[in-house]
Amino acid sequence: xxxxxxxxxxxxxxxxxxxxxxxxxxxxxxxxxxxxxxxxxxxxxxxxxxxxxxxxxxxxxxxxxxxxxxxxxxxxxxxxxxxxxxxxxxxxxxxxxxxxxxxxxxxxxxxxxxxxxxxxxxxxxxxxxxxxxxxxxxxxxxxxxxxxxxxxxxxxxxxxxxxxxxxxxxxxxxxxxxxxxxxxxxxxxxxxxxxxxxxxxxxxxxxxxxxxxxxxxxxxxxxxxxxxxxxxxxxxxxxxxxxxxxxxxxxxxxxxxxxxxxxxxxxxxxxxxxxxxxxxxxxxxxxxxxxxxxxxxxxxxxxxxxxxxxxxxxxxxxxxxxxxxxxxxxxxxxxxxxxxxxxxxxxxxxxxxxxxxxxxxxxxxxxxxxxxxxxxxxxxxxxxxxxxxxxxxxxxxxxxxxxxxxx
Amino acid sequence: xxxxxxxxxxxxxxxxxxxxxxxxxxxxxxxxxxxxxxxxxxxxxxxxxxxxxxxxxxxxxxxxxxxxxxxxxxxxxxxxxxxxxxxxxxxxxxxxxxxxxxxxxxxxxxxxxxxxxxxxxxxxxxxxxxxxxxxxxxxxxxxxxxxxxxxxxxxxxxxxxxxxxxxxxxxxxxxxxxxxxxxxxxxxxxxxxxxxxxxxxxxxxxxxxxxxxxxxxxxxxxxxxxxxxxxxxxxxxxxxxxxxxxxxxxxxxxxxxxxxxxxxxxxxxxxxxxxxxxxxxxxxxxxxxxxxxxxxxxxxxxxxxxxxxxxxxxxxxxxxxxxxxxxxxxxxxxxxxxxxxxxxxxxxxxxxxxxxxxxxxxxxxxxxxxxxxxxxxxxxxxxxxxxxxxxxxxxxxxxxxxxxxxx
Numbered sequence: 110x111x112x113x114x115x116x117x118x119x120x121x122x123x124x125x126x127x128x129x130x131x132x133x134x135x136x137x138x139x140x141x142x143x144x145x146x147x148x149x150x151x152x153x154x155x156x157x158x159x160x161x162x163x164x165x166x167x168x169x170x171x172x173x174x175x176x177x178x179x180x181x182x183x184x185x186x187x188x189x190x191x192x193x194x195x196x197x198x199x200x201x202x203x204x205x206x207x208x209x210x211x212x213x214x215x216x217x218x219x220x221x222x223x224x225x226x227x228x229x230x231x232x233x234x235x236x237x238x239x240x241x242x243x244x245x246x247x248x249x250x251x252x253x254x255x256x257x258x259x260x261x262x263x264x265x266x267x268x269x270x271x272x273x274x275x276x277x278x279x280x281x282x283x284x285x286x287x288x289x290x291x292x293x294x295x296x297x298x299x300x301x302x303x304x305x306x307x308x309x310x311x312x313x314x315x316x317x318x319x320x321x322x323x324x325x326x327x328x329x330x331x332x333x334x335x336x337x338x339x340x341x342x343x344x345x346x347x348x349x350x351x352x353x354x355x356x357x358x359x360x361x362x363x364x365x366x367x368x369x370x371x372x373x374x375x376x377x378x379x380x381x382x383x384x385x386x387x388x389x390x391x392x393x394x395x396x397x398x399x400x401x402x403x404x405x406x407x408x409x410x411x412x413x414x415x416x417x418x419x420x421x422x423x424x425x426x427x428x429x430x431x432x433x434x435x436x437x438x439x440x441x442x443x444x445x446x447x448x449x450x451x452x453x454x455x456x457x458x459x460x461x462x463x464x465x466x467x468x469x470x471x472x473x474x475x476x477x478x479x480x481x482x483x484x485x486x487x488x489x490x491x492x493x494x495x496x497x498x499x500x501x502x503x504x505x506x507x508x509x510x511x512x513x514x515x516x
Numbered sequence: 517x518x519x520x521x522x523x524x525x526x527x528x529x530x531x532x533x534x535x536x537x538x539x540x541x542x543x544x545x546x547x548x549x550x551x552x553x554x555x556x557x558x559x560x561x562x563x564x565x566x567x568x569x570x571x572x573x574x575x576x577x578x579x580x581x582x583x584x585x586x587x588x589x590x591x592x593x594x595x596x597x598x599x600x601x602x603x604x605x606x607x608x609x610x611x612x613x614x615x616x617x618x619x620x621x622x623x624x625x626x627x628x629x630x631x632x633x634x635x636x637x638x639x640x641x642x643x644x645x646x647x648x649x650x651x652x653x654x655x656x657x658x659x660x661x662x663x664x665x666x667x668x669x670x671x672x673x674x675x676x677x678x679x680x681x682x683x684x685x686x687x688x689x690x691x692x693x694x695x696x697x698x699x700x701x702x703x704x705x706x707x708x709x710x711x712x713x714x715x716x717x718x719x720x721x722x723x724x725x726x727x728x729x730x731x732x733x734x735x736x737x738x739x740x741x742x743x744x745x746x747x748x749x750x751x752x753x754x755x756x757x758x759x760x761x762x763x764x765x766x767x768x769x770x771x772x773x774x775x776x777x778x779x780x781x782x783x784x785x786x787x788x789x790x791x792x793x794x795x796x797x798x799x800x801x802x803x804x805x806x807x808x809x810x811x812x813x814x815x816x817x818x819x820x821x822x823x824x825x826x827x828x829x830x831x832x833x834x835x836x837x838x839x840x841x842x843x844x845x846x847x848x849x850x851x852x853x854x855x856x857x858x859x860x861x862x863x864x865x866x867x868x869x870x871x872x873x874x875x876x877x878x879x880x881x882x883x884x885x886x887x888x889x890x891x892x893x894x895x896x897x898x899x900x901x902x903x904x905x906x907x908x909x910x911x912x913x914x915x916x917x918x919x920x921x922x923x
Binding site: 115153224240242 | 521522523524525549551552555556557558559560562563566581583584585586587588589590591592610611612614615619621628631632635636642645646647649652654656668669
């Protein structure tokens with residue numbers, strides 16, 4: 110992509126009304142634009158990162174045998190009334206009335222998925238069901254200071270699984286937990302599995318995936334020796350004390366960003382919505398539901414919080430919008446041919462072909478944060494300057510070596 | 517994909533409350549499910565078709581130099597007020613109020629894209645701009661008898677282009693028109709470019725892409741000799757009369773389905789929203805806007821209306837959910853090995869591995885409409901029965917010939 114053709118160029122200054130690092134950097138570097146509090150456009154650069162994040166999630170969800178699909182966003186009140194959440198979730202849900210019909214906007218999809226399952230299944234043979242979608246969620250959040258970490262409109266991958274027994278649900282629940290850890294690792298993030306409360310979803314304990322980060326909104330308590338970890342909401346104790354589980358380790362208090370959560374919902378939704386499958390013996394039983402969320406747009410922000418320096422973003426390779434950032438300094442003809450050679454080899458390149466000073470181009474490259482910067486100038490002669498974003502080392506390499514490194 | 521693992525199996529009967537062919541077939545074959553009037557879940561099969569449709573559209577939009585991105589769906593009233601459409605589009609737009617703030621749901625994005633452009637551009641150097649997204653649209657449509665052809669919630673690809681002159685806009689406008697014709701052709705659809713009125717978008721004439729189909733909601737008048745074609749709303753004349761343009765041909769009246777539309781919007785949005793760019797001479801001028809829509813979910817329905825017989829759907833290869841439908845008749849071990857061989861070669865296969873009678877499997881294959889049916893049974897010995905969905909010819913082929921045909 111030629112930078113001259115890219116919509117959403119870098120801005121000269123940081124936006125004045127943003128306090129979070131992710132919003133400051135993503136807005137200034139041209140990844141997102143703000144429509145209103147908690148609502149952002151994904152500009153072409155940001156869209157590319159989110160698509161790469163989604164593809165990693167999709168791979169790992171498909172590997173568990175889940176089916177991708179897409180459910181609507183505008184829901185009839187009647188279905189939300191079946192569980193009582195039309196009333197209990199009124200604070201978070203956007204609701205509207207038109208021509209005497211009432212609708213709610215998707216803040217989650219448990220009721221809608223349960224309605225779908227009851228229409229499309231009958232007997233135990235139809236289970237287990239594992240279905241997910243990437244869709245828009247609307248939540249009227251009171252806090253909106255964390256940039257794209259907490260949107261009032263955002264993208265979520267939500268997976269729902271329905272089972273004929275608690276045991277079958279629990280087996281898949283922990284399989285998904287493992288897939289989540291792998292998903293985050295592929296983006297360079299080490300997530301901890303943390304016990305938490307179920308909020309408006311369930312009375313049971315649930316599990317969050319938390320990435321340690323000083324800018325996180327959440328406080329977690331974890332053991333420095335075993336896998337014990339709890340969210341502030343449910344932890345009874347203090348940092349510095351011995352671990353209540355292994356008795357050996359020490360409890361650490363830390364700030365963290367929640368990047369995913371999983372909910373062992375049980376039979377509540379099935380019972381309240383009067384759906385019962387027929388088991389092997391012909392009797393009617395409620396299905397056991399679980400739901401599993403990851404927010405790709407929240408991950409976009411989390412990655413910036415975790416991977417940046419004072420010059421800009423430092424994208425992990427797996428989610429970078431492009432593999433290389435090619436800069437021409439008064440050498441557009443030579444740079445054009447390098448650009449064509451890279452594209453021909455299937456390497457994704459952002460090519461800064463503007464008539465702009467070298468200083469501005471270098472500063473923009475650091476701000477945008479593509480993993481490899483390539484410079485072609487009269488000084489580089491028939492070679493290319495190669496530099497990784499996270500390192501200070503600069504090499505002068507022939508084209509074939511650059512291609513080898515980038516493949 | 518093993519059919520036993522696929523969510524959304526075929527239903528025994530056609531749904532009773534649907535009159536349109538597309539809704540009957542898509543619901544029964546397991547491509548979609550209905551949440552409420554005009555609102556459908558894309559089940560895994562339907563989701564796959566829509567993703568293929570989207571990829572074809574994406575290819576052709578990218579080829580015009582357009583950038584993909586994603587704009588929000590929940591919009592602040594203030595921006596819609598700038599053009600007066602908060603009031604004039606009240607009938608079609610879902611509007612809501614929460615905590616004293618008013619919002620509209622996206623029925624289109626002109627105002628939102630214009631707000632984005634005014635924040636992110638300044639001078640003539642920043643133009644032309646060509647940006648698009650696939651996003652959800654909400655329209656409170658009074659008619660909802662046409663299945664997925666007219667949803668109250670649906671997916672749309674909307675492209676917006678902004679230019680410094682009318683001439684530059686018109687050049688790109690006709691480039692996109694060509695890209696649209698190519699897009700539809702790649703799905704097996706011959707679309708006519710038909711002049712039409714601009715509705716709530718513009719006072720200018722616009723262009724629709726219409727596919728002839730007896731089940732279409734639209735009536736068009738076209739010349740059987742030249743490229744003259746107009747929508748009923750603006751055509752002044754009758755079918756059977758001589759063509760007002762070429763004077764040679766005869767005007768045909770026909771039913772058609774609108775699969776796309778393009779709008780030469782002009783400077784109205786820029787002027788009403790007080791955005792002016794700086795031109796070469798330092799003076800301020802309004803930008804010339806155009807918008808371009810294609811509905812992937814409407815295409816899903818159109819394809820079924822155009823490509824079906826009394827047994828079910830007949831998908832064109834380019835958008836079929838899978839390339840082959842493999843049926844095992846009492847030969848699961850042999851069929852498993854064929855399935856593995858096909859998957860290894862990268863062929864997308866739906867494998868009916870159920871313990872069900874041959875009759876049901878054949879009927880389901882015809883209903884689902886995948887282009888090639890493969891049967892493995894004790895009778896086929898070490899060969900595979902190969903049959904195309906649109907033909908009656910059955911061949912017995914060795915695996916390597918099947919692979920060659922499917923690649």
